[in-house]
Amino acid sequence: MPNIVIVGIQWGDEGKGKIVDLLADHADIIVRFQGGNNAGHTLVVDDKKIILHLIPSGILHPDKLCIIGNGVVVDPEVLIEEIESLRGQGFFPDDAMLRVSSEAHLIMPYHKLIDHAREAKNAKGKIGTTGRGIGPAYEDKATRVGIRMCDLANPGFLKERIESALAERNFLLTRYFDQSPVDPREVFDRLMALSEKITQYIADIPAILASRIARGASVMFEGAQGTLLDIDHGTFPYVTSSHTVAGCAATGAGIGPTMIDAVYGISKAYTTRVGGGPFPTELFDDIGRCLQEKGTEFGATTGRKRRCGWFDAVAAQHSVRVNSLSGIIMTKLDVLSGLSSLMICTGYEVDGRLIDEFPSDIPTLDRVVPRYIELPGFKDDIGKARDYSDLPDNARNYIDKIEELLAVPVTMISVGAERTQTIIRRHPFAP
Ligand code: IMP
Numbered sequence: 001m002p003n004i005v006i007v008g009i010q011w012g013d014e015g016k017g018k019i020v021d022l023l024a025d026h027a028d029i030i031v032r033f034q035g036g037n038n039a040g041h042t043l044v045v046d047d048k049k050i051i052l053h054l055i056p057s058g059i060l061h062p063d064k065l066c067i068i069g070n071g072v073v074v075d076p077e078v079l080i081e082e083i084e085s086l087r088g089q090g091f092f093p094d095d096a097m098l099r100v101s102s103e104a105h106l107i108m109p110y111h112k113l114i115d116h117a118r119e120a121k122n123a124k125g126k127i128g129t130t131g132r133g134i135g136p137a138y139e140d141k142a143t144r145v146g147i148r149m150c151d152l153a154n155p156g157f158l159k160e161r162i163e164s165a166l167a168e169r170n171f172l173l174t175r176y177f178d179q180s181p182v183d184p185r186e187v188f189d190r191l192m193a194l195s196e197k198i199t200q201y202i203a204d205i206p207a208i209l210a211s212r213i214a215r216g217a218s219v220m221f222e223g224a225q226g227t228l229l230d231i232d233h234g235t236f237p238y239v240t241s242s243h244t245v246a247g248c249a250a251t252g253a254g255i256g257p258t259m260i261d262a263v264y265g266i267s268k269a270y271t272t273r274v275g276g277g278p279f280p281t282e283l284f285d286d287i288g289r290c291l292q293e294k295g296t297e298f299g300a301t302t303g304r305k306r307r308c309g310w311f312d313a314v315a316a317q318h319s320v321r322v323n324s325l326s327g328i329i330m331t332k333l334d335v336l337s338g339l340s341s342l343m344i345c346t347g348y349e350v351d352g353r354l355i356d357e358f359p360s361d362i363p364t365l366d367r368v369v370p371r372y373i374e375l376p377g378f379k380d381d382i383g384k385a386r387d388y389s390d391l392p393d394n395a396r397n398y399i400d401k402i403e404e405l406l407a408v409p410v411t412m413i414s415v416g417a418e419r420t421q422t423i424i425r426r427h428p429f430a431p
Pocket of ligand 1: 011012013038039040127128129130131132133134135224225229238239240241274275276
């Protein structure tokens with residue numbers, strides 16, 4: 001059975017939760033490899049709504065191993081809350097279902113303070129972060145003052161690490177952000193109290209993955225956010241602080257790239273974005289409002305309204321390239337039903353010149369004028385479609401056009417929030 005990577009190919013919120021949950025049936029191990037609790041996967045199971053921010057969606061399946069890889073930044077408070085909430089809803093019956101990398105970095109209380117203080121101070125260039133301390137936690141990793149899961153086993157060392165991180169961070173908090181300093185002793189004591197509930201999950205993930213894969217296990221690597229939020233390949237600086245592209249599945253979990261058999265990109269049938277930053281196909285009219293309402297486009301993590309717009313094939317082509325996609329899984333096609341025409345952006349005009357590449361710089365992206373092709377819409381309720389042939393001609397026409405523009409097959413199509421509301425043209429786990 002193959003090992004596959006699932007990533008979002010837009011600005012996050014592509015509906016990965018439902019798809020990963022659906023595909024988890026066919027994988028033995030589900031791995032998160034980047035990001036943190038800035039992600040929010042909404043799952044609907046038997047009319048119960050479950051929102052997961054950190055733990056892989058596979059946790060709803062009792063026979064799976066769920067892994068939080070070294071590339072993830074973990075807020076220990078959130079991890080414990082999520083475990084307890086899952087238990088309260090009758091999921092996660094066995095501790096052995098979850099393992100967290102000993103190399104994963106922790107989101108500390110001061111990371112959250114800095115995240116908020118920076119956004120407040122930087123009102124003009126606001127990124128619109130989720131405020132979960134993600135950026136500052138990755139900063140500490142890069143500057144080598146971060147705290148890792150394995151440090152919890154060495155209290156003396158941990159105490160010193162916290163003190164040395166705070167020597168710098170408190171300077172920033174008090175002198176630059178006008179905030180109160182954080183007491184290293186309090187941070188240490190709190191973390192030691194939390195560590196009792198976490199240490200049982202900490203493990204050597206590369207060793208587990210290597211041995212399970214060698215024995216034939218199939219792994220699904222579950223990306224969070226989306227390609228256009230990647231720190232290198234996204235709309236920098238309006239991005240998250242991790243690599244959201246498929247390549248990070250290898251570095252963020254501790255396997256080599258030759259272990260990956262296929263990469264699937266999840267895309268909404270239209271486009272959304274939360275937070276700041278350029279969004280060439282954004283709609284400010286009734287159609288944008290209609291997509292927002294019909295698609296219930298509110299962030300699962302922050303509850304913010306998502307900005308909505310047409311499908312952008314220029315941005316999607318960029319995502320196809322940087323992820324080497326094997327196929328596309330399209331979600332929320334049902335939301336487009338009722339619109340008289342459907343627009344697809346196939347090029348950008350910049351200063352009178354037509355380009356078909358996704359610009360890296362914000363000043364250019366901010367002034368591109370999208371060029372569209374117009375296709376006829378469809379009116380039917382497609383929530384009951386289970387086969388490609390059940391879709392109205394115009395819906396198929398729309399998907400065929402996207403396949404043609406991206407030169408990648410659309411292998412699955414989601415037509416509603418329930419697991420069953422899915423058309424599978426080619427199963428990602430098919431041999
Ligand atoms: P951060 O990841 O909290 O630092 O936020 C950086 C940017 O990424 C902001 O624009 C957020 O709105 C966006 N972002 C982070 N996580 C998600 C997500 O899961 N879905 C959509 N946008 C996200």
